[in-house]
Amino acid sequence: MIKTLDLARAFGSKIAVDRVSITIDQGEIYGLIGPNGAGKSTLVALLCTLVVPTSGTGTVNGFDINKESRQVRDSISLNFGGERSFYWRLNAVQNLEFFASIHGLGRNEAMAATQAVLEQMGLWADRRTPFGQFSGGMKKRLNLARALMLDRPVYLCDEPTTGTDPASALRMREVFHDLKRQGKTILLVTHNLEEVTELCDRVGMMSEGRIIHEDTPEGMRRLVRPEAIGLELADGRADLPERLLGLPFVRRVEGDGATLKVYTEAPEQDVTAVLRWLVQEGVPALQVGVIRPRLQDVFIKLVEKRDV
Numbered sequence: 230m231i232k233t234l235d236l237a238r239a240f241g242s243k244i245a246v247d248r249v250s251i252t253i254d255q256g257e258i259y260g261l262i263g264p265n266g267a268g269k270s271t272l273v274a275l276l277c278t279l280v281v282p283t284s285g286t287g288t289v290n291g292f293d294i295n296k297e298s299r300q301v302r303d304s305i306s307l308n309f310g311g312e313r314s315f316y317w318r319l320n321a322v323q324n325l326e327f328f329a330s331i332h333g334l335g336r337n338e339a340m341a342a343t344q345a346v347l348e349q350m351g352l353w354a355d356r357r358t359p360f361g362q363f364s365g366g367m368k369k370r371l372n373l374a375r376a377l378m379l380d381r382p383v384y385l386c387d388e389p390t391t392g393t394d395p396a397s398a399l400r401m402r403e404v405f406h407d408l409k410r411q412g413k414t415i416l417l418v419t420h421n422l423e424e425v426t427e428l429c430d431r432v433g434m435m436s437e438g439r440i441i442h443e444d445t446p447e448g449m450r451r452l453v454r455p456e457a458i459g460l461e462l463a464d465g466r467a468d469l470p471e472r473l474l475g476l477p478f479v480r481r482v483e484g485d486g487a488t489l490k491v492y493t494e495a496p497e498q499d500v501t502a503v504l505r506w507l508v509q510e511g512v513p514a515l516q517v518g519v520i521r522p523r524l525q526d527v528f529i530k531l532v533e534k535r536d537v
């Protein structure tokens with residue numbers, strides 16, 4: 230549904246996107262992550278034909294971004310933070326109805342669609358508030374509401390959830406699940422790595438214009454080896470760290486007695502031994518398990534080239 234081949238864009242001497250080749254299948258949610266300035270938004274701008282490539286090619290919904298920009302634009306719904314793309318003195322309803330009208334929806338259709346998306350984004354109660362008086366998170370929600378008004382095969386979303394409260398972020402995730410169920414293809418740029426872990430089928434990690442790694446969120450997390458076993462005990466026991474250190478494979482123990490991190494060379498193998506030992510010693514445990522690396526740990530390893 231989205232395919233690029235050596236796609237590149239320079240601004241003067243700055244190469245913002247550097248020979249990026251990605252393929253995103255229909256129905257996939259593809260997460261694009263990477264540090265500030267990595268080139269994520271530029272890549273989105275290339276895909277929606279707002280920016281012209283310096284070199285390379287790409288197709289969206291089978292249409293060439295270099296030669297068929299009209300068809301590409303008709304295939305996508307764009308969601309980016311642009312506050313300038315709303316009329317500040319118009320309220321939410323007026324903004325959305327205007328947007329609907331320029332996209333060819335009739336009056337009744339536009340009204341129905343406006344109500345549906347405002348309700349979906351929890352903004353119905355604020356429908357008469359001028360956009361300029363919206364909070365940052367509300368603006369983000371209205372942005373996504375607007376993107377949802379267009380029924381398109383591809384959704385390009387640049388930081389849709391940044392700055393939204395936890396309940397709104399959850400609502401937005403629900404929206405993406407919904408779109409996926411409908412078979413839509415979604416490119417999701419985000420700095421929220423938990424969101425990526427939960428939502429995305431695959432992730433591309435971008436740094437200095439290049440996709441430096443691409444995998445499923447799970448696959449990516451496996452790039453960093455787990456180092457510890459986490460224990461959560463029913464009650465704190467001051468002597469426990471000391472006793473755990475007596476086990477031959479335990480390197481280090483951190484924690485206060487009730488919540489412990491037990492560092493070993495191979496936590497995935499050692500976890501059963503720890504469990505057995507707890508049972509043997511009659512220590513009641515609420516939770517015992519390998520502490521899995523987070524996507525954040527992989528990010529730091531790959532992008533900053535540091536160990537975590």
Ligand SMILES: Nc1ncnc2c1ncn2[C@@H]1O[C@H](COP(=O)(O)OP(=O)(O)OP(=O)(O)O)[C@@H](O)[C@H]1O
Pocket residue numbers: 240243244245263264265266267268269270271272
């Ligand atoms: N219109 C422009 N003119 C000049 N340089 C630009 C322009 N747009 C982007 N750049 C540069 O291209 C690089 C990539 O920017 P881009 O906005 O794509 O990064 P990003 O990955 O989206 O970052 P962020 O996470 O901060 O949103 C940056 O160095 C940026 O300064």
Ligand SMILES: [Mg+2]
Pocket residue numbers: 269270271387
């Ligand atoms: Mg950006």
